[in-house]
Amino acid sequence: MLKTPTPLDGLQGQVRAGYNQSHYGSYGGVLAATYAIKDWTFDLNYGLTRSKSWSREETWSNHLYDGKRTIIEDDMRRIGKNWSNTIFASASWKTLKLTYNGQIVSDSKSWNLSSGTLGNYTNAYNMLSPVGYHNIALRYAAPFGMTVGGDYTCYSENRSQSLFKDTDYLLGSENRQDINRWHVYVDQEHQFGKWQLNYGAEYQHSKDHSSQHYGIVGMADNPDFDDILNEDVASFYVGTQRSFDWGLSFNASAKGEYYHNKYQHNWNFIPQLGATYYKTPKNIFQLNFDAQRIYPSYWELHGGTSHINDYSTIIGNPKLQPYIQYDAQFNYILRQKYVATLYFQYGDKATVQLPYQSPDALNLIYQTINMNYKRVVGLNIHAPFGAGYIWNATATANVFNQREKADNFHDISFDNSKWIFYGSLTNSFKFSRNCPVSLSVDFSYISPSLQGIADLSAIWKIDAGVKWQFGKKRCCELDLKADDIFNKWSPTMTISHAGQDYRMKVHDMARNIKLTFIWRFNGFKPKENNIIDTSVQPSAIAGRC
Numbered sequence: 302m303l304k305t306p307t308p309l310d311g312l313q314g315q316v317r318a319g320y321n322q323s324h325y326g327s328y329g330g331v332l333a334a335t336y337a338i339k340d341w342t343f344d345l346n347y348g349l350t351r352s353k354s355w356s357r358e359e360t361w362s363n364h365l366y367d368g369k370r371t372i373i374e375d376d377m378r379r380i381g382k383n384w385s386n387t388i389f390a391s392a393s394w395k396t397l398k399l400t401y402n403g404q405i406v407s408d409s410k411s412w413n414l415s416s417g418t419l420g421n422y423t424n425a426y427n428m429l430s431p432v433g434y435h436n437i438a439l440r441y442a443a444p445f446g447m448t449v450g451g452d453y454t455c456y457s458e459n460r461s462q463s464l465f466k467d468t469d470y471l472l473g474s475e476n477r478q479d480i481n482r483w484h485v486y487v488d489q490e491h492q493f494g495k496w497q498l499n500y501g502a503e504y505q506h507s508k509d510h511s512s513q514h515y516g517i518v519g520m521a522d523n524p525d526f527d528d529i530l531n532e533d534v535a536s537f538y539v540g541t542q543r544s545f546d547w548g549l550s551f552n553a554s555a556k557g558e559y560y561h562n563k564y565q566h567n568w569n570f571i572p573q574l575g576a577t578y579y580k581t582p583k584n585i586f587q588l589n590f591d592a593q594r595i596y597p598s599y600w601e602l603h604g605g606t607s608h609i610n611d612y613s614t615i616i617g618n619p620k621l622q623p624y625i626q627y628d629a630q631f632n633y634i635l636r637q638k639y640v641a642t643l644y645f646q647y648g649d650k651a652t653v654q655l656p657y658q659s660p661d662a663l664n665l666i667y668q669t670i671n672m673n674y675k676r677v678v679g680l681n682i683h684a685p686f687g688a689g690y691i692w693n694a695t696a697t698a699n700v701f702n703q704r705e706k707a708d709n710f711h712d713i714s715f716d717n718s719k720w721i722f723y724g725s726l727t728n729s730f731k732f733s734r735n736c737p738v739s740l741s742v743d744f745s746y747i748s749p750s751l752q753g754i755a756d757l758s759a760i761w762k763i764d765a766g767v768k769w770q771f772g773k774k775r776c777c778e779l780d781l782k783a784d785d786i787f788n789k790w791s792p793t794m795t796i797s798h799a800g801q802d803y804r805m806k807v808h809d810m811a812r813n814i815k816l817t818f819i820w821r822f823n824g825f826k827p828k829e830n831n832i833i834d835t836s837v838q839p840s841a842i843a844g845r846c
Contacts, residue, residue: 311337313825323813324355329385335825346389353382357809362612362665363802364658370802371663373612374417381411383428396442400452406432415610421467422610429459429475446490448501456480464608472608473516480599482507495543499554502537509599513606528603532562540573548580558594564602564619569594571625585634592628597621597652601669613656615667622671624650640683644701651675653753657711658801665803672707672753690734699723705753713799715754722748737775741766741782745790754801755794762790762811778819785811 314334321327329350336343355378362373384407391400409432413424438452458478464471488501512527540554556571571592578586597618604617630644654669679701687693704718723746730740746761766782791810796803 310823313821313823315819315821315825317817317819319815319817321813321815324809325353325382327352327354333825340395342391342393344389344391346387348385348387350385350387351382352385353380355380355809356807359806359808361804362656362658364663364665365800365802366658366660366663373419373663373665375415375419375610375612376417377413377415377609379411379413381409383407383409396444398440400436400438400440402436402438404432404434413609419611423465424609425463425465427461427463429461430457433457446492448488448490449486451483451485454480454482454484462607464610466611471611474513474607476511476513476605478509478511478600480507480509495545497542498539499541500537500539503535505532505534507532507599511600511603511605513603524606526603526605530562530599530602532599533560535559536571548578549576550579551576560594560623562602565622569625582637583635585632585637587632587634588630589632590627590629593626594623595626595648595652596623597669612663613665613667618668618670620671621652621669622650624648624652624671626651638685640681642681642683644677644679644681646675646677648672648675651705653705653707655753655755656796656803656805658803660712660800666711668711670707670710672705672710674704674706676704678702690731693729695727697723697725703751705751707753710754713801715798717751717754717756717798719749719751719756721750722746737770739768741768750792752794754798755796758793758795760790760792763787772820774824776821778817778821780815780817780819782817783814785813788812 312334313336314332316330316332318330319328327350329348329352331346331348333346334344357379358375358377360375360377362375364371364373386405386407388401388403391398393399406428409428411426413422413426415422415424434454434456436452436454438450440448440450442448456478457480458476460476462472462474462476464473482505484503484505486501486503488499491498507530509530509532510528511530512525514525514527536556536558538554538556540552542550542552544550552573552575554573556573558569558571560567560569571594573591574589575591576588601617601621602619604619606617607615609615625648627647627649628644629646630642633641635641650671651674652669652671653675654667657666657668658664659666679699681697681699681701683695683697685693685695700720700722702718702720704716706716708714725743725745727743728741730742732738741764743764744761745764747759749759750757762785764782764784765786766780768781769779771777771779788809790812791807793807794803794805
């Protein structure tokens, strides 16, 4: 007997709940669902998380000032907590799609507790209102090859800071940020036989209204600011692609981009090239070259100042420039399993933020600056292997040379380079072919590395987990995962160059244990485009000192 169709037949979904125990416990849940009926498709992804974080940094600063060295030690614990609501929702009718992507963070508080040579400090940060990020986008694909779209993004934050030495109040500040961004684009595609021609243009305007107001009691003057920063980015591109019967396919494009704010304006040329030679599955060759423009955070461009204690400050940089990251790679794929990749990366005027011991005062400065460049060249090998259904493993070996150079890192220069090795081995075990339980053990290692003028120690970790699938058609899943079991994925940073003498040890960066329950119904499979997009949320679109 045939089943009578119902309106709910097009509904699929997943419920996910989890608990994460690191230094403190965090928990949350996610509901993902998709519904399709005739020409309509609806997607929803909602998450609610209660997070509480903890980290620790020990620092030793041997500061050269006025002809003598002063050792300043500090032991800082950072504690934070918040409620986070994230939502992704979309509605599609044929080739018209409306999307909303947002996050609201409430009850957000954090504390920096430090003790050391200079005494005991408490830095309390409090969000005076919920942090809000909202993005709404509309996209339409016409039947004659044209795609048009646009989106609007707004972000708001209102944060206070109070700094105490023991019980003495030193200073307080209130930082506000309101960002509005509009973005529109149009793309056109034409087919001429086996050739495809693409061209298009886009424009983005951002308005950032930020302010910082200090109430000073015991520290030197800090300049307030209440500033509006307008930013415009306009670009156009043209590209083509073609596939040949003898195995070669390629695509190439070139983009011209104009960037403008009140501090700078410039033109940039951004190329892209991709090619694949695929005659038989045994041997595949791929060549890719692309470039992307990476922008500084709006907050840093205002040049505000934040105090960690009497010694350490974080300051913005109105002279900070966007930079272009060039990436090239050549892949050889053997039997559609084994991959060797030769790659090259070059960041022209790449940015870095590191501590700097001022020669004019006992003051440690954190400021993001543009280097001359950051260059990486290396070889990556990816190889899966195993023993039937019992053991499946993947080994990755990455050997590369990294070089970072700056002629003007404050009042000194550096040229730091190092050969670095990254290796990992992931392992999955099953007791029988259809066994609902699987085990995993993963190893990772990074040899001594670098960041700007700083050298980083080697780090390694071991992760382990167990997964149990059960229920009708194994629609339920229970995962238990322990990351960084031996607590070795935390580096020590050392700076010893041109009179700078500084060391930082980070503790408990990655160790945690997670328990996750997942229930999927009606054959639901997660869609990548339903994952809530945080790429342009507080850390990127706003940024802050």
